[in-house]
Amino acid sequence: MKNPFTLQIEKRSEDIPKWLPLVTSLGAVLVAFIFSGLVLKMIGGQPLRVLGFFFTATFGSWGVFSDTLVKATPLIMVGLACSLAFKMKLWNIGAEGQFYLGAFFASMVVLVPLVPPDSPKVVVLTAMVLMGMIGGALWGFIPGILKAKYNVNEIITTLMLNYVAIYWNNYWIFGKWSDAGFQMTPMFEKTAWLPRLSDYAKQFNALSGITLHLGVVFGLIAAFVIWWIIERSRWGYEIKLIGDNPKAARYAGLNISRNIILVMMISGALAGLAGMAEVSGVVHRLQERISPGYGFSGIIVAWLSKLNPFAVIIVSILFGALIVAGREIQPSGIAFLLQGTILFMVISSDVLLRYKIRLVRYNEEKA
Amino acid sequence: MSSISNQPSPPLAVEMHDIVIRFPGVLANDHVNLTLKRGEIHALLGENGAGKSTLMNSLAGLYKPVSGVIKVNGEVVNFNSPRDAISKGIGMVYQHFMLVPTQTVTENILLGLKEPRFFVNLSIYNKKIQALQEQFGLRVDPSAQIWQLSVGEQQRVEILKTLYRGANILILDEPTAVLAPQEIDDLMKTMRRLVEQDKSILFITHKLNEVTAVADRLTVLRKGKVTAEGIGIEGVTREKLAELMVGRKIIFQVDKKSQKPGEVVLEVKNVSALNNKGFPALKNVSINLHQGEILGFAGIAGNGQSELAEVITGLRSCSGSIKINGKQVANQPPGKSIDIGVSHIPEDRTGVGTAPNMSITENTIMKNYDQEPIGNRWKINFTSAREYATRLKDKYEILAPSISTQARKLSGGNLQKLILAREISCCPSLMVAVQPTRGLDVGAIEAIQNLLLEQRENGTAILLISEELEELLSLCDRIAVIYEGELMGVVEAADANLTNIGLMMTGSMRSQA
Numbered sequence: 032m033k034n035p036f037t038l039q040i041e042k043r044s045e046d047i048p049k050w051l052p053l054v055t056s057l058g059a060v061l062v063a064f065i066f067s068g069l070v071l072k073m074i075g076g077q078p079l080r081v082l083g084f085f086f087t088a089t090f091g092s093w094g095v096f097s098d099t100l101v102k103a104t105p106l107i108m109v110g111l112a113c114s115l116a117f118k119m120k121l122w123n124i125g126a127e128g129q130f131y132l133g134a135f136f137a138s139m140v141v142l143v144p145l146v147p148p149d150s151p152k153v154v155v156l157t158a159m160v161l162m163g164m165i166g167g168a169l170w171g172f173i174p175g176i177l178k179a180k181y182n183v184n185e186i187i188t189t190l191m192l193n194y195v196a197i198y199w200n201n202y203w204i205f206g207k208w209s210d211a212g213f214q215m216t217p218m219f220e221k222t223a224w225l226p227r228l229s230d231y232a233k234q235f236n237a238l239s240g241i242t243l244h245l246g247v248v249f250g251l252i253a254a255f256v257i258w259w260i261i262e263r264s265r266w267g268y269e270i271k272l273i274g275d276n277p278k279a280a281r282y283a284g285l286n287i288s289r290n291i292i293l294v295m296m297i298s299g300a301l302a303g304l305a306g307m308a309e310v311s312g313v314v315h316r317l318q319e320r321i322s323p324g325y326g327f328s329g330i331i332v333a334w335l336s337k338l339n340p341f342a343v344i345i346v347s348i349l350f351g352a353l354i355v356a357g358r359e360i361q362p363s364g365i366a367f368l369l370q371g372t373i374l375f376m377v378i379s380s381d382v383l384l385r386y387k388i389r390l391v392r393y394n395e396e397k398a
Numbered sequence: 399m400s401s402i403s404n405q406p407s408p409p410l411a412v413e414m415h416d417i418v419i420r421f422p423g424v425l426a427n428d429h430v431n432l433t434l435k436r437g438e439i440h441a442l443l444g445e446n447g448a449g450k451s452t453l454m455n456s457l458a459g460l461y462k463p464v465s466g467v468i469k470v471n472g473e474v475v476n477f478n479s480p481r482d483a484i485s486k487g488i489g490m491v492y493q494h495f496m497l498v499p500t501q502t503v504t505e506n507i508l509l510g511l512k513e514p515r516f517f518v519n520l521s522i523y524n525k526k527i528q529a530l531q532e533q534f535g536l537r538v539d540p541s542a543q544i545w546q547l548s549v550g551e552q553q554r555v556e557i558l559k560t561l562y563r564g565a566n567i568l569i570l571d572e573p574t575a576v577l578a579p580q581e582i583d584d585l586m587k588t589m590r591r592l593v594e595q596d597k598s599i600l601f602i603t604h605k606l607n608e609v610t611a612v613a614d615r616l617t618v619l620r621k622g623k624v625t626a627e628g629i630g631i632e633g634v635t636r637e638k639l640a641e642l643m644v645g646r647k648i649i650f651q652v653d654k655k656s657q658k659p660g661e662v663v664l665e666v667k668n669v670s671a672l673n674n675k676g677f678p679a680l681k682n683v684s685i686n687l688h689q690g691e692i693l694g695f696a697g698i699a700g701n702g703q704s705e706l707a708e709v710i711t712g713l714r715s716c717s718g719s720i721k722i723n724g725k726q727v728a729n730q731p732p733g734k735s736i737d738i739g740v741s742h743i744p745e746d747r748t749g750v751g752t753a754p755n756m757s758i759t760e761n762t763i764m765k766n767y768d769q770e771p772i773g774n775r776w777k778i779n780f781t782s783a784r785e786y787a788t789r790l791k792d793k794y795e796i797l798a799p800s801i802s803t804q805a806r807k808l809s810g811g812n813l814q815k816l817i818l819a820r821e822i823s824c825c826p827s828l829m830v831a832v833q834p835t836r837g838l839d840v841g842a843i844e845a846i847q848n849l850l851l852e853q854r855e856n857g858t859a860i861l862l863i864s865e866e867l868e869e870l871l872s873l874c875d876r877i878a879v880i881y882e883g884e885l886m887g888v889v890e891a892a893d894a895n896l897t898n899i900g901l902m903m904t905g906s907m908r909s910q911a
Contacts, residue, residue, distance in 0.1 A: 263777055263778065263780075264776050265767060265768055265773050265776060265778050268763075268778055271753075271760070272760075272764065275753040275756050276750075276752070278750045279749075279750055279751065279752060280753075281713065281732060282713065282732060282742065282744060283732075284731065284736045286731070286733070
């Protein structure tokens, strides 16, 4: 017996409408929440209460929302770093190391010190921003030049350099810069702290305890700059062309080697800036494990946002919320469950962009 | 009531009746009929995308028709896989060979069969295959490894493969596309010999002269429909066939105006280069090319033509000297030759000529995105980029839904028009065109050839590399023949001799000039 109709999966031959990727991504997140809810139900939990708690713990008040944004800040910058490199199909897995080196270089400003200790705040912070970006860029330059000159696989080099950067930091915080034997440097002077909203609690009472710092503004500016580069600039066009077809790019007369090095350096600089913002805006010293894997989460953030700089901001906030929720909800695995299912669903939803599902009635088929 | 009364008409080898095959968005075969008599050569003609390969794939068991009946030797069949088709004696030789390069001829022929199972005594099978070869005149050393064989020999291996599996009905998918003129003659002799021994052959082609040379009957498809069903070959003209294929009249005589070539544009002197494997691909090539002249390069694929195009456009390093308008470009980055005004129609349209996931707009500005008004300082002015793309799309009649359509969604002909539009507009002094019409249908070929001639009239020097001798003869002013990286000679197209060019292409003759 024949079914009255069948579902057919067809390749999309027409152009996809601009709104479709956004709709499928949002739908995927929704499906992920429903799926996680079902899992919670199966193991005897109360999914609605858990989800409700998830939202109050991350977006429920200005205080917790600020915490969420503080966690989102490094993710934005690292997510942008990965997005830019991935746009050229350059697989920079080394944002974690670039983050550490950025933190290290920024700390040098205070700990060496590179500027006189009694310099005004603007000078110290500007120096830290610049040094942080230089540190990250340096860590991007090494795999960049190896790839450009000797075609060394950047996935391996960037991944390996992560460990070098982490142990390099450890060497300094366990040794020369150690604060009385602890695995951390002494607290920075206040001049090396990024301004926080709570600094203005005296003027505006409501701001007390709001730890959001200037780093988030760096992230927003960076998102705009990266968007402009990719979508509007000549260099962005080159990046996209190399990413889509390197042979065509070479044929069109582009200098691929130079672009590999440049993109790796800019990507590294962004991750380095994230490291600077973390030591200067949150930790106020260089210590072990300043990053709980931001560099790797950045890869996921970049993919989930489909390499769109503005989507990076939204996804980073969602991931920041998941980090905060992981701290609040027990067992903390629930946050990872959500994170994993979101990733899985969003990546699967890509199928809908390439194929469409059509209902075919039996009699239509015969015609 | 006795069956004897039906005897006068022998059963048909293949009878395809009312075949419908549907792909997403297209009706690939729209109620198609086709018959193949025993012992005949039947040509299946049509433009690209007309549904020829689809129809043949359904006969070979690869696709299942939505409706329709297939009969083989009078018996209704229902194939679920290529294996079913093979068991009914149907063998298909694909355009792209399916052979293991590092194994011997015999090993390739035995691959995938139930016999032998574990231990292979190759010498026994070598003899079996030799016997088969003698029967059909398909000479090739059974113990040679595939990579050592020429393309023509590899094709023979593919044919042997189907014969060894007991095929009586052979389907050849564009078998001459990869062959040199002499090899084509050999193939046609083989085909004749096969049908003499009661085999039947269906062969797909879009080269009209081959049809008249070898086929007994022919069927023409256009856009999935049959426009001529099993007509005899007698009295059929090329013009008539082209009209059946394309749906309108095609003028075969291109309109080449006689004109005097101008000053020297390209000066190649003692150029040698290596191929990707590190073997010599060009040996001491020297040649000049003038304004308003088309210089053709004839040769069998892989004899250094691609490498020549690459050294001129800066994509490959070489020794010797290459001057364009007096400026040295040998071993300079590709950007340099683009600046001097060299355009390049690359051999690989999708792999080199375009960025598949980028829009038509982004593909048209590939060579001038850094020049006013499209590029100013850091920015790209997308408004003027879109205007530029729209202008090219209209002028060169690139058929696409819009200028934001991705390049990979264009058909081969439209993609080639896009590349030509871009190249003609950006770099007017020298054009290096590699196989610009390969794989295109008759209508698109006509359009592309006319564009090349128009460039010639505008004074562009054109280096045309092609494997189609007819195309070279009708478009070029001079034809250079290349064999194993060496220039075998240069002849005036006006008094060129096809046989001599063929001999030079296979290295058996050198012109005195």
